[in-house]
Amino acid sequence: MVAIENVLLAAVSVFALALTVIAVLAFRRTRDAHLIFLAIAFGVFFLKGLLLTLFFFMNTIGLGGFFLLSGFLDLAVLALFYGFTLRR
Numbered sequence: 001m002v003a004i005e006n007v008l009l010a011a012v013s014v015f016a017l018a019l020t021v022i023a024v025l026a027f028r029r030t031r032d033a034h035l036i037f038l039a040i041a042f043g044v045f046f047l048k049g050l051l052l053t054l055f056f057f058m059n060t061i062g063l064g065g066f067f068l069l070s071g072f073l074d075l076a077v078l079a080l081f082y083g084f085t086l087r088r
Contacts, residue, residue: 006053013049016042034084041080048073 023039026032051069055061061069 009049009053013046013053016046016049020046034086037080037084041077041084044073044077044080048077 020039020042023035023042027035027039048070051073052066055066055069
């Protein structure tokens with residue numbers, strides 16, 4: 001039986017990937033440099049889901065490393081979202 005946590009993590013990762021693609025397409029259409037921050041933020045969010053899934057199934061990271069990696073990537077996403085909201 002599949003654990004709900006695995007399904008939820010997969011859904012979040014797929015959604016983050018879709019948002020990354022949408023942001024890249026929006027940048028290509030508008031050439032608004034702020035959309036690069038948004039695309040990278042969604043990409044980092046996707047990378048976080050991918051890495052956490054990989055480390056979870058390989059069982060190569062301890063709980064401390066898990067929280068360290070998760071916190072660092074969350075901080076990066078928040079900084080990128082802040083960069084997206086800055087306007088001249």
